[in-house]
Amino acid sequence: NQINPYVELNEIPSFNINPNLFKLNDNKIRPTVYHEFTHVNDYATYCLNETIPSRRLIMLLYTEIHATIIEMKTATKFDNINDKKLLTYDYQMNDINGTITISKYVEKFDTIFGKSIDQFQENKTKSNFINFIKNLGYAIGIKAFCEKYVDYSVIQNNLIKAIRSFGSNIIELINIGCQENITENDIIHMANIWGGLMLRICQT
Numbered sequence: 001n002q003i004n005p006y007v008e009l010n011e012i013p014s015f016n017i018n019p020n021l022f023k024l025n026d027n028k029i030r031p032t033v034y035h036e037f038t039h040v041n042d043y044a045t046y047c048l049n050e051t052i053p054s055r056r057l058i059m060l061l062y063t064e065i066h067a068t069i070i071e072m073k074t075a076t077k078f079d080n081i082n083d084k085k086l087l088t089y090d091y092q093m094n095d096i097n098g099t100i101t102i103s104k105y106v107e108k109f110d111t112i113f114g115k116s117i118d119q120f121q122e123n124k125t126k127s128n129f130i131n132f133i134k135n136l137g138y139a140i141g142i143k144a145f146c147e148k149y150v151d152y153s154v155i156q157n158n159l160i161k162a163i164r165s166f167g168s169n170i171i172e173l174i175n176i177g178c179q180e181n182i183t184e185n186d187i188i189h190m191a192n193i194w195g196g197l198m199l200r201i202c203q204t
Contacts (some may be wrong), residue, residue, distance in 0.1 A: 027075075027094040035071035039063050046187060057191030060130060061137045065177045068141025076102070076149070089152035102150060106142055113139045114158040117165060129198055136162060136170070140177035147178055169197045 042063040047055040073081060075093040092099045100108070116135040120128040139159055146152075163170045176182065176190050 027077075028096055028098065031071045031075040031094055032096065034074040035067040038067035038070045042066055046184060054188065054191060057195045058187055060133055061173070061194050062177075062182075062187045062190055064134050064137025065141040065144065066182075068138050069145050072142065072145040073149075085149065087150050089150055091150075102146070103152075106146065106156065109138060109142060110156050110158050113156070114161060117158060117161055121165065124201070126198075129201070133194055133198075136173070137177075140174050143174065144178040148180075166197065166201055169193050 039059070043055075043059060046058055046062075070081060072093070073083070075095065076087055076091060077094075078085070087102065089103045090101045093102055093105060095105065113135045116128075116132045120132045139156055139162075143156060143159065159170075159174065163174075173190060173193055176186050179186065
């Protein structure tokens with residue numbers, strides 16, 4: 001029998017989480033933990049009543065945007081997810097390898113994003129497209145965070161490259177992802193946009 005990766009919640013076996021995880025004081029690891037648990041929360045919030053295709057579409061873009069914003073807030077020491085403050089572009093944030101300025105972090109990720117665009121353009125497989133979409137989610141999340149909380153205009157050259165490569169749908173995805181308040185309808189609309197984008201550009 002074919003394995004269905006989208007099992008219902010009551011079909012998922014129980015698993016153990018070390019309670020010390022929630023007391024984690026390692027600032028290098030904490031942003032990643034918050035990022036991953038945001039995915040779990042998004043799935044529970046938006047996907048349990050959706051059809052299987054919609055779940056996948058929602059979880060492969062919106063949740064990466066949302067989780068990246070939460071990760072950035074954690075890495076820059078926000079007191080809670082609703083906290084608001086203005087940071088400088090040279091603010092030292094936590095990173096898996098230690099600390100890094102926001103500007104260097106943005107620059108480092110922009111390079112990774114650019115490589116995923118090139119990889120997909122060179123070989124238009126579904127897996128390369130999914131990797132591109134996930135990195136697009138990270139890029140939009142970083143842009144949304146910096147627009148709201150950093151006192152300097154962020155230039156992500158490869159977001160511009162993505163627009164030039166794949167068209168105005170990318171602009172629409174960026175605009176939705178950077179909204180102050182994203183509704184459930186926005187999330188489903190975003191999923192439909194990139195689902196259609198996948199069909200269009202993977203067949204060219």
